[in-house]
Amino acid sequence: AYHVREIDGTGMCTKIPYxxxxxxxxxxKTHAYHVREIxxxxxxxxxxxGRDPFWExxxxxxxxxxxxxxxxxxxxxxxxxxxxxCENSADPYHFQTLHAPLPIPGFxxxxxxxxxxxxxxxxxxxxxxxxxMHKCHFTEKMHxxxxxxxxxxxxxxxxxxxxxxxxxxxxxxxxxxxxGPGNISxxxxxxxxxxxxxxxxxxxxxxxxxxxxxxxxxxxFPTWIVYIFATLxxxxxxxxxxxxxxxxxxxxxxxxxxxxxxxxFRRYWAGHYSKSSDDAGRDQIxx
Numbered sequence: 001a002y003h004v005r006e007i008d009g010t011g012m013c014t015k016i017p018y019x020x021x022x023x024x025x026x027x028x029k030t031h032a033y034h035v036r037e038i039x040x041x042x043x044x045x046x047x048x049x050g051r052d053p054f055w056e057x058x059x060x061x062x063x064x065x066x067x068x069x070x071x072x073x074x075x076x077x078x079x080x081x082x083x084x085x086c087e088n089s090a091d092p093y094h095f096q097t098l099h100a101p102l103p104i105p106g107f108x109x110x111x112x113x114x115x116x117x118x119x120x121x122x123x124x125x126x127x128x129x130x131x132x133m134h135k136c137h138f139t140e141k142m143h144x145x146x147x148x149x150x151x152x153x154x155x156x157x158x159x160x161x162x163x164x165x166x167x168x169x170x171x172x173x174x175x176x177x178x179x180g181p182g183n184i185s186x187x188x189x190x191x192x193x194x195x196x197x198x199x200x201x202x203x204x205x206x207x208x209x210x211x212x213x214x215x216x217x218x219x220x221f222p223t224w225i226v227y228i229f230a231t232l233x234x235x236x237x238x239x240x241x242x243x244x245x246x247x248x249x250x251x252x253x254x255x256x257x258x259x260x261x262x263x264x265f266r267r268y269w270a271g272h273y274s275k276s277s278d279d280a281g282r283d284q285i286x287x
Contacts, residue, residue, distance in 0.1 A: 039063060039070075039198070039214070043183075048276040055134045059177050059185035063196055068216040071223050072230040076237070078209045082201050083269055084244040086178045089138040090265035092117035093258065098243065102145065103235035112155050114144040121264040122271075136268050138176040142169055181272050188229060193221055195229060211237075 006015035011032035013024050034045040034053050038060050045053045062068075078084075088094070095115035101108035117140055122133045145165070146155030158165045168191070175187040186197040196216040201209045213233065217226050253262055 041200075041214075048274050048280040055131060055180070057179060057183060059179050059183070060198065063216050066194075066218060068196060068218055070214060071217050071221075071226040072213075072215040074213045074215075074230055074234055076211045076234070077204075078211055078241060078244060079207055080209060080244040080247075081207060081249075082181055082203055082209055084247065085184065085199075085201060085240075086136070086181070086269065087262075087265055088240065089119045089136060089176070089178065090260040090262045092119070092260050094243075095140070098239050099236060101239070103232050103239060105235070110148050112146040112148075113142055114146065116141045116143045119261065121261065121268045133271060134180050136178045136265075138178070139173065140176065141173040144169065181269075190225075192225065193218055195221065195226060197230070197233065 004017050005013050005028075007030060008014050009032060011030045012026075013028035013030075016024060016028070036043045036045075036057060038057060043057060047053075092115075095117055099115065100112050102111040102113055104111075118138070120137045122128070122135060124133075127133050127135070143159070145158040147158065148155045159169060171189070171191045173189055175189075177185045177187075179185060182201040182203075184199040184201075186195075186199070188195040188197065194217075198214045198216075200212050202211075204210050213230065215226050215230050217223070255262060
């Protein structure tokens, strides 16, 4: 770039302003990646085998269709493997322990949360036919809030003791779609309407992820409410950080009845790797 060479979309150099050669050598080229520009951001397709994209990002479509606008952006970094956030979907019980304290500083000491979790991983008999093997789906609902409660003690149920609290809790739920290894879309339903949050995980070096959260809402949705949800989400990620950044990978997991569908998750995750994945980038100076 600092030599002001011009390169076309195929990676071929088309102009060298200081060169007097009649034609540009064919070796003057670079690798051209498939890219997509969505919601003002650029996505790059990387495949260890050099294959063309065999799925497209489509969880973003309804944001433009519904006229949602960007309200809040949060950025952070995590010292962890890119798989950690997605593996959360296979661990429903950690929501009853790690996420039992309400993720608001000051309130987390005396307000506890009870969550209901479901997950679905792609199935060869159905999702393979529709080209959806790159997606897994996850839902989260805060079933109850408990005063002076946590995962060890039930506390005083707001659902049972506070008027209209059950209706409010039941009207708020989150649908999550993991679309490939680094893209996570959240659809948050509330009594005021739907919000969308898109989380991207970008590996910037081994075991270090740059994470961005982009929050969208309809024109009529109050921005201050979006900010509250974004803040809650950020504090919930900090609850996870203490685990994600200190976990040890075990090829053979010690699972018992009641643990989540970790084998199904690992089969799903293995589908994002190919024969050459282990060697990709090993001989390059830059990671």
